[in-house]
Every structure is written in C-alpha cells, then in structure tokens.
Amino acid sequence: MPIYHAPLADMRFILNDVFQAEQFWSANEKLAHLDAATAEAILEEMAKFAQNVTLEINRSGDEEGAHFQDGKVTTPAGFKEAFKQYASGGWIGLGADEEWGGQGMPKMLTVLADEMLFATNPSFMLYPLLSVGAGMALSSYASQEQKETYLPKIYSGEWSGTMCLTEPHAGTDLGIIKTKAEPNADGSFNITGTKIFITGGDHDLADNIIHLVLAKTPNAPAGSRGISLFIVPKYLVNADGSLGERNAVSAGSIEHKMGIKASATCVMNFDGAKGFLVGKENEGLAAMFVMMNYERLSMGIQGLGASEFAYQNAAQYATDRLQGRAVTGAQSPEKPADSILVHGDVRRMLLNARANNEASRAFAVYVGQQLDITKFSTDPEAVAKANNRVALLTPIAKAFLTDTAFQACLDAQMCFGGHGYIREWGMEQCVRDLRIAQIYEGTNGVQAQDLIGRKTIKCEGRYLAEYLEDIRDFANGLDPELNFIKDVTLDVATEVEMITQFILERAQENPEFANSAAVDYLHAVGLLSFTYMYARIAKAAFAKPGEFYQNKLALTHYFIQRVLPDINARISKIKAGSEIISGFSEQYFTAQS
Known part of the structure; x- marks a missing residue:
C-alpha cells in the first residue's frame, strides 16, 4: 500500500523560517490571535486526518468510483463517514470568517492543510473545496440575508456548494452561455439550461447542495458583460432555515473519467429551477472569479500534494529496491545488490521531484x-x-x-520501473488523478494566455515590474556568503525583464505572437519565481546548524545547476517568434498522406 508522512518539518520551515509567519500575523490586528504553536497544532491534526482517514480510502475510492443510479449520485464506501468527520472537525471553515462559523485562519496556513488532503485523496478534497469556494463568492457578493441563510450551513458541512459555469458548447468562452434566468414576480428567477463538468453536482455527503449558477437574464448584454450569478439550491430553504421542497435541478449523468473517479463530475439539468440573484444583475462573472482565483491556487496545491506523495513513495521504493551495483563498487556487499539509489539517473529523478516540492510549497505559501x-x-x-x-x-x-x-510524478513513477505501471503501488493512480489539474479551472494554456495578455501586455508589464523590484530588493539584501544564489536571482530577473520587453514590442507588431509565446513565458516567470523562493529558502537555512538546513542549501545548488537552465530554452523559443507556428495551413493538420 502507498505510504504518506506529512512533511511537517518542511512546512514549519517554510512558515516559521522562510516567511516568519508569526511576525506577519502579529503585525495584523485581524490575525494577531494566531501564533506558531496554534498553527503547528492545526497542521499536526490535519496530518493525522490525512494519514489515517483520507489515505485509507484513496485507492478503494478510485476502484469503486462515484455511482449514478435513478438520478442519484452516491460516493464510494467510507467517503460519507470521512466527510462527516472532516466537517465536525471544523475543517471546511478553517479559513472562513468567524461571523459565519469559520475559524478565520490565513491562507498561508490553509494551503499547507490543503496540501495534505490533496496528497492523500484528491477526489475527497474536491467536495469540501467547492464548498469553500462557493462560500467565498457568497461572502463577497451575496446579501446579508443570503449570507445568514447559506454560509453557516456550508461551513458546518450540513450543506455543500458547487460552481456551475461550463456548458456543452461554452467552456473558456463563458460569454456564449445559453442558460436562461427568467424573472418571477416574487423576485426569484426560473433557471433553465444544462451545465457540464460540475464537480460535486450531486452526492450523498450533505443534506443540501447550493449551486452557484451563471445564467443570462432577458435583454442581458451580449458576451461576458451579460452574465449574472444565481443561488440555486437542490432543496429550497424555508423562512425558518429548514429544508423545503425539491428544486427542479438534477444530475443527468456523471462522467467516466481518467482519474479522480471518486469525485462526482456531473451533467446538471436546470428545468425552470428557482434561483436567487447574487449581487447585481450582469455582474456575475466578477463574483465567480472570486471563487475561481482561490480554486486556481488550489489546483497548484493539488499538484504539490501529488508530487510530495509521489516523491515519498518513489524514494522509499528506491531505498528498498536492490538492483545492480554502483559503478564505483558494491555499496552494500552484504546484500545481493545495491539499492537503486546508487544510480545517478534515479537520484536525478528523485531530486527533480524534491526540488519541485520545496519551491512549490514556498511559492504556494507566498501567494497565500x-x-x-x-x-x-x-x-x-x-x-x-x-x-x-x-x-x-x-x-x-x-x-x-x-x-x-x-x-x-512521471519521474517518480519511472523510479518504480514496471511496478510504477501496476495499480498496487499507487503511482498510476497518482498520475491519472493529477492530469486533470492541468486541465480544469482553465487549462494551463489558457492560464498562460492570461499571464501574457491581461497580466503583462495589457498593463504594459507593470505587475511584473513591481514583482521584479521586490525580488531584486530581497536578493541585494542577502549575506555575501549567499552570492551564489544572489547573483543567479539577479541574472534571472534581468533575463525575464528583457524577454518581457521583447514580448511587449513584438506583440504590437504581430497580434499572433503573444499566444504562441504564452506557455514558454509562463514557465520562464515560473522559474524566476522558483529562483526567488530558493533565495528565500537559502537565507532562512544559512548559518543554521544541522543536516536539515544544510540539505536546504544543497538542494538550492541542485536547482540552480540542474533545473533552472531550462529557462534558457524557454527564452530561446520565445525569441523564435510565431511565424513557424502560424505558417502551416489549416489543411495541413487534417490532410491524409
């Protein structure tokens, strides 16, 4: 069975040493109640839940999957009990406002708690995650009455939430959705349409499901400017807060997927279902993006969790697996062979994963x-x-x-050789489950277009300039004995600054250029960000005694020498331009030889 040990020491290091979280919290009146000891206790309790509860039902949940029968969805064995335990522990509202029954914890702490759940059971994690996102949208845009009605129940786990955006013909381009919202005399709306890919659209974990639905009212402006947001409960809510009659919303089917099979991905049919406007008419997309921005960070944490899980299992396997001898001679002469850890290529794959985990965790906390x-x-x-x-x-x-x-995760799977392809080791499920994180909440290609278009070209590089200023200020303040990371950080900052200027100039000349350069640019800025994180890690570990801190510095060197050079290839591809990409005719892609 796959293993998982919550990396609490690494998490403490990131919070306390790298970001000095307690100092940050104490300087803010709204967070002054939180200290390092409390944060550590929270992480320790989540570690127990992840290791003892969600890990135990990860493989079985994958094998059983969610069920759809007679219009109802049921989750795999153990999920309902785990969800009740999770909810009763107050975890759904960990980062929610105390006014609505939450605990008011900061995001830089909750990202670490989320990592452990994503590592041990991403399918399970998606159910409460959508509730948290729905709560955020309601907290920001709903009326006081709506907040009082829905938020306490969502954060207690009695009810859950979804977000219903995508339609069969409308994915990234939400401006062309067809779901209609017809007004009623009582101020409610009748919602009619079909939504697809709805995570947790129906299940048996909670008494009610609160759908947040994007729809268009009559005479709404064309495109995204005409989108409104509506609350559409599975069961209508009576004036006293009790559940009323079933609303005209139901699951038509669930998807049969490559991974996250225990997460019910539903086709949802709204057949004149009663809905209630959230915020102002035609301003629904802004409310939904409150939810989506947090969800997009969560997808990155899903990646981190999977990578940590994969690394731990691959490292343990490599330690135990005896195959061949080291080229320098037997390292374990008392055994029939040495462990595969003596082989440089295995170490390369493991160190790549470890380097990714360290930087990703720091970056997630930084964004938090x-x-x-x-x-x-x-x-x-x-x-x-x-x-x-x-x-x-x-x-x-x-x-x-x-x-x-x-x-x-692919590198970790490769460490297992043929066993990595076999179900019982857990690696093939890890790879299947993680693949979706690159696709949903806006594909990674769309994210790259967002970065290069709206977040760089549209503001003429201002956001990046502010980021570079902070990076340079930090690097210039490093101890002279850390010049190895200081110089690299400053050099990478200059390289990204120059390629950004190149992009700004070329985008004016050629409208197709930005799209062709987007993914490589995102990876270049990502590598800059990881370099910045390693500069912070190196500063936090420098001059501290013990192998733990020395290994942080050693991994920083590994990142510089073996991972960071990829930025040169990314920049070269950007400079190559878009002509070679756009030069092929459309017929070329479908022509048969």
Whole structure:
C-alpha cells in the first residue's frame, strides 16, 4: 500500500523560517490571535486526518468510483463517514470568517492543510473545496440575508456548494452561455439550461447542495458583460432555515473519467429551477472569479500534494529496491545488490521531484500570504500592491505548479520501473488523478494566455515590474556568503525583464505572437519565481546548524545547476517568434498522406 508522512518539518520551515509567519500575523490586528504553536497544532491534526482517514480510502475510492443510479449520485464506501468527520472537525471553515462559523485562519496556513488532503485523496478534497469556494463568492457578493441563510450551513458541512459555469458548447468562452434566468414576480428567477463538468453536482455527503449558477437574464448584454450569478439550491430553504421542497435541478449523468473517479463530475439539468440573484444583475462573472482565483491556487496545491506523495513513495521504493551495483563498487556487499539509489539517473529523478516540492510549497505559501494581505490588511497601498501580485501570480500558481508537479510524478513513477505501471503501488493512480489539474479551472494554456495578455501586455508589464523590484530588493539584501544564489536571482530577473520587453514590442507588431509565446513565458516567470523562493529558502537555512538546513542549501545548488537552465530554452523559443507556428495551413493538420 502507498505510504504518506506529512512533511511537517518542511512546512514549519517554510512558515516559521522562510516567511516568519508569526511576525506577519502579529503585525495584523485581524490575525494577531494566531501564533506558531496554534498553527503547528492545526497542521499536526490535519496530518493525522490525512494519514489515517483520507489515505485509507484513496485507492478503494478510485476502484469503486462515484455511482449514478435513478438520478442519484452516491460516493464510494467510507467517503460519507470521512466527510462527516472532516466537517465536525471544523475543517471546511478553517479559513472562513468567524461571523459565519469559520475559524478565520490565513491562507498561508490553509494551503499547507490543503496540501495534505490533496496528497492523500484528491477526489475527497474536491467536495469540501467547492464548498469553500462557493462560500467565498457568497461572502463577497451575496446579501446579508443570503449570507445568514447559506454560509453557516456550508461551513458546518450540513450543506455543500458547487460552481456551475461550463456548458456543452461554452467552456473558456463563458460569454456564449445559453442558460436562461427568467424573472418571477416574487423576485426569484426560473433557471433553465444544462451545465457540464460540475464537480460535486450531486452526492450523498450533505443534506443540501447550493449551486452557484451563471445564467443570462432577458435583454442581458451580449458576451461576458451579460452574465449574472444565481443561488440555486437542490432543496429550497424555508423562512425558518429548514429544508423545503425539491428544486427542479438534477444530475443527468456523471462522467467516466481518467482519474479522480471518486469525485462526482456531473451533467446538471436546470428545468425552470428557482434561483436567487447574487449581487447585481450582469455582474456575475466578477463574483465567480472570486471563487475561481482561490480554486486556481488550489489546483497548484493539488499538484504539490501529488508530487510530495509521489516523491515519498518513489524514494522509499528506491531505498528498498536492490538492483545492480554502483559503478564505483558494491555499496552494500552484504546484500545481493545495491539499492537503486546508487544510480545517478534515479537520484536525478528523485531530486527533480524534491526540488519541485520545496519551491512549490514556498511559492504556494507566498501567494497565500499575498491573498492574506488583500483580505486582512488595513493599508490601502499594501492591499493594492498585493492585488496586483495575486493577479500576476495566480496563473503561475495554477499552471506552473501543476506542469512541474506532473513531470515530477512521471519521474517518480519511472523510479518504480514496471511496478510504477501496476495499480498496487499507487503511482498510476497518482498520475491519472493529477492530469486533470492541468486541465480544469482553465487549462494551463489558457492560464498562460492570461499571464501574457491581461497580466503583462495589457498593463504594459507593470505587475511584473513591481514583482521584479521586490525580488531584486530581497536578493541585494542577502549575506555575501549567499552570492551564489544572489547573483543567479539577479541574472534571472534581468533575463525575464528583457524577454518581457521583447514580448511587449513584438506583440504590437504581430497580434499572433503573444499566444504562441504564452506557455514558454509562463514557465520562464515560473522559474524566476522558483529562483526567488530558493533565495528565500537559502537565507532562512544559512548559518543554521544541522543536516536539515544544510540539505536546504544543497538542494538550492541542485536547482540552480540542474533545473533552472531550462529557462534558457524557454527564452530561446520565445525569441523564435510565431511565424513557424502560424505558417502551416489549416489543411495541413487534417490532410491524409
């Protein structure tokens, strides 16, 4: 059976040493109640739940899958009990406002708790994750009455939430959705349409499901400017908060998927279902993006969790697996062969995964900290700067972290040789489950287009310039004995600055250029971000005694020498331009030889 040990020491290092979280929290009145000891206790409790509960039902959940019969969805054995335990522990509302029954914990802490659940059971994690996202959208845009009605029940786990965006003909282009919202005399709306790919659209984990649905009212403007957001409960809610009659919304089927099979991905039919407007008419997309930005960071954390899980299992297997001898002579002469850890290629794959995990965890906490500033800070200038930073880094958190994690999982799987392809070792499920993280919540290609288009070209590189200024300020303040990472960080910052200027100039000349350069640019900025994280890691580990800290510095060197050089290839491909891509005719792609 696959193993998992929550990397609590690494998490403490990131929180306490790299980001000095307690100092950050104490400086903010709304977070001053939190200290390092409390944070550690929270992480330790989540580690127990992840290791003892969700890990135990991960493989069985994959094998059984979600069930659809007679219009109802049921989850695999053990999921309902695990969800009740998770909800009763207050985990759904860990980061939610205390006003609605949450615990008010900062995002830079909750990302680490989320990592452990994603590592041990991504299918399970998706159910409460969508509830949290729905709660965020309602908290930001719903009326006081709507908040009082829905939020306490969602955060307690009595009810759950979904987001219903995609339609059979409308994925990325939400402006062309067809779902209609016809107004009623009582102020409600009748919602009619079909939504697909709805995570947790129906299940047996909660008493009610609160769907957040994008739809268009009569005479709405064309495109995305005409989208409104509606609450559509599975069961209507009476004035006293009790459940009323069943609403005209139901699952038509569930998808049969490559991975995350225990997560019910539903086709949802709205047949004149009663819905209630959230916020203002035609402003629904803004409310939904509150939810989606947090979800996109969560997808990056899904990647980190999978990569950590894969690394741990591959490292253990490589330690136990005896095959061949080291080229320098037997390292374990008392055994019939040496472990495969003596082989450089196995170490390369394991170190690639480990280097990804360290940087991804730091980056996730860093983005979480920026989100905390936007939510808790009372300094308008700091909030504005953090909002810009979140806008810039959200597509990187989603796309770069899942791209690098997927490669790390493939490397970990390869360490097993043929056993990596066999179900009982857990690697093939890990790869299948993670693949979706590069696809949903906006494919990674779309994230790259968002970064290069809206977050770079549209603002003429201003968001990146602010980021580079902070990176350079940090690097220039490093101890002279850390010049090895200081110089590299400054060099990479200059390289990314120059290629960004190149992009800004070429985009004016050729409208097709940005799209062709987008993915390589995202990876270049992602590698810059990882370099920045390793600079912070090196500073935190420097001059501290013990193997734990020395290994942090050694891994920093490994990243510089063996991972970071990929940025040169990315920049070269950007400079190659778009002509070779756009030059092929459309017929070329379908012509038969």
